[in-house]
Amino acid sequence: MVPVTSPDFRTHFAPDRVAILGGGPGGYEAALVAADAGAQVTVVEDKGLGGSAVLTDVVPSKTLIATADAMRRVNASTAFGVRFGDHSSDAYETEAWADISKVNERLLKLAHDQSRDIQASLEAIGVTIIRGRGRLVPPHHLEVTTAGGETQLVEADAVLVATGAHPRELPSAQPDGERILNWTQAYNLTEVPEHMIVVGSGVTGAEFASAYRRLGAGVTLVSSRDRVLPGEDADAARVLENSFARVGVQVASQSRAEAVERTAEGVRVTLTDGSVLEGSHCLMAVGGIPNTEDIGLAECGVETAESGHILVDSVSRTTANNVYAAGDCTGVMPLASVAAMQGRVAISHMQGDAVKPLKLHQVASNVFTSPEIATVGVTQEQVDSGKYQADVVKLDLATNPRAKMTNVKDGFVKIFSRKGSGTVIGAVVVAPRASELIFPLALAVTQKIHVDDVAATFTVYPSLSGSLAEAARRLHVHL
Numbered sequence: 293m294v295p296v297t298s299p300d301f302r303t304h305f306a307p308d309r310v311a312i313l314g315g316g317p318g319g320y321e322a323a324l325v326a327a328d329a330g331a332q333v334t335v336v337e338d339k340g341l342g343g344s345a346v347l348t349d350v351v352p353s354k355t356l357i358a359t360a361d362a363m364r365r366v367n368a369s370t371a372f373g374v375r376f377g378d379h380s381s382d383a384y385e386t387e388a389w390a391d392i393s394k395v396n397e398r399l400l401k402l403a404h405d406q407s408r409d410i411q412a413s414l415e416a417i418g419v420t421i422i423r424g425r426g427r428l429v430p431p432h433h434l435e436v437t438t439a440g441g442e443t444q445l446v447e448a449d450a451v452l453v454a455t456g457a458h459p460r461e462l463p464s465a466q467p468d469g470e471r472i473l474n475w476t477q478a479y480n481l482t483e484v485p486e487h488m489i490v491v492g493s494g495v496t497g498a499e500f501a502s503a504y505r506r507l508g509a510g511v512t513l514v515s516s517r518d519r520v521l522p523g524e525d526a527d528a529a530r531v532l533e534n535s536f537a538r539v540g541v542q543v544a545s546q547s548r549a550e551a552v553e554r555t556a557e558g559v560r561v562t563l564t565d566g567s568v569l570e571g572s573h574c575l576m577a578v579g580g581i582p583n584t585e586d587i588g589l590a591e592c593g594v595e596t597a598e599s600g601h602i603l604v605d606s607v608s609r610t611t612a613n614n615v616y617a618a619g620d621c622t623g624v625m626p627l628a629s630v631a632a633m634q635g636r637v638a639i640s641h642m643q644g645d646a647v648k649p650l651k652l653h654q655v656a657s658n659v660f661t662s663p664e665i666a667t668v669g670v671t672q673e674q675v676d677s678g679k680y681q682a683d684v685v686k687l688d689l690a691t692n693p694r695a696k697m698t699n700v701k702d703g704f705v706k707i708f709s710r711k712g713s714g715t716v717i718g719a720v721v722v723a724p725r726a727s728e729l730i731f732p733l734a735l736a737v738t739q740k741i742h743v744d745d746v747a748a749t750f751t752v753y754p755s756l757s758g759s760l761a762e763a764a765r766r767l768h769v770h771l
């Protein structure tokens with residue numbers, strides 16, 4: 293028996309050899325933590341470190357959106373008294389245009405540089421990286437086939453599966469990479485599409501619709517529901533719909549794409565009601581499929597749901613001993629931040645370290661449209677259904693002095709406080725850079741901070757964050 297005070301205590305419980313399948317945020321964040329804890333870590337990655345998050349999803353899309361936002365600000369600057377040449381109109385359109393080849397070149401370079409940086413930081417702390425396709429072999433080892441066709445066995449005491457997901461395709465709407473695109477192919481465009489039809493009005497569809505419109509494309513968004521962003525706060529979705537209407541994004545609501553085909557000029561999208569939309573390009577954003585096929589899960593006793601997602605608990609354990617899973621392959625919440633947290637939690641658990649199980653109500657997330665929509669914690673729907681007893685304040689930004697100065701007309705702050713305790717249990721922020729404004733409210737939700745304490749915290753004057761404190765102030769309960 294090793295005394296608890298022994299310096300060797302950790303190693304008698306913790307796996308010495310950790311193998312990680314997949315080098316996205318779920319995998320590489322886990323590798324950093326495991327190597328830091330002294331384990332011998334191997335990451336098996338097929339495409340490049342950083343995974344889809346860095347190479348095709350988060351980094352390129354948010355870099356594209358950064359250009360779209362720069363265009364928006366240039367276009368909106370006439371309202372601030374800015375003039376270009378002899379141009380003197382206050383109209384939405386200015387003479388700014390996006391050099392999309394340059395934009396795409398920049399975002400792809402950024403993605404590859406980021407991938408290289410992640411690889412370098414892993415190598416610097418001694419993580420072994422094997423480029424190749426891996427699969428689990430019992431009990432919890434990995435077999436890797438490299439690009440050259442050689443196979444190699446990575447023996448491990450514990451394994452983390454973080455294989456991510458790939459775009460879902462409809463049989464009648466196969467991407468060709470030129471006119472019919474999935475989100476990984478959108479960065480090959482050499483011209484701003486004349487008219488992009490975006491199929492799917494979830495987060496990815498709404499973000500691309502918003503971005504391409506700001507970049508100068510005509511855009512139609514096909515939504516199977518009666519509104520965009522069906523999973524988000526209804527008030528927030530309404531603000532976005534109004535913004536879409538103002539800048540000319542057309543929304544075909546309650547419409548499902550049945551087929552997408554190429555025409556001589558572009559694309560034709562046939563909807564299930566028989567109507568037809570014509571455009572120059574079509575972007576399919578209809579969700580993801582977990583990369584869990586043919587990777588040896590069943591052979592190792594790892595159970596999956598019907599959807600193919602790996603079943604995990606709140607500390608990332610699968611149904612097999614010493615096999616953990618993190619990220620999009622688990623379907624817990626398809627966010628890079630959640631994947632990374634699941635990966636870290638998995639390593640802490642396998643190391644026998646203190647673990648805080650994943651709490652989904654503490655996840656802050658953002659829709660990078662214009663305006664942005666950031667949320668954390670309890671939702672309006674959960675309050676309305678009686679699942680949570682909460683007081684709610686919604687404060688429009690229109691009266692905020694900083695909003696007036698910066699010509700922000702759309703947006704609001706909404707805070708939910710628990711009845712009785714007065715602690716912040718949820719929030720929605722709709723604003724430019726809402727992704728940066730949500731953090732104090734995420735902190736309040738995570739740390740169960742009272743609305744009076746949020747209200748009593750100094751904010752900069754003038755600032756949009758002043759509205760966070762003001763909304764909290766209005767939730768004060770007079771006893």
Ligand SMILES: Cc1cc2nc3c(=O)[nH]c(=O)nc-3n(C[C@H](O)[C@H](O)[C@H](O)COP(=O)(O)OP(=O)(O)OC[C@H]3O[C@@H](n4cnc5c(N)ncnc54)[C@H](O)[C@@H]3O)c2cc1C
Nearest residue numbers: 314316317318338343344345349426456619620626627628
């Ligand atoms: C367009 C778009 C924008 C997004 N924007 C955001 C955002 O702004 N913020 C956010 O938090 N999330 C965002 N997401 C979600 C985010 O991309 C995912 O949640 C995140 O990538 C999940 O990380 P992961 O580690 O699970 O998987 P991935 O990032 O998909 O990485 C998995 C890796 O595993 C590798 N792999 C798979 N199978 C094997 C195998 N058998 N052998 C070897 N390697 C294998 C793959 O090559 C891949 O590199 C976005 C998603 C999309 C589609």
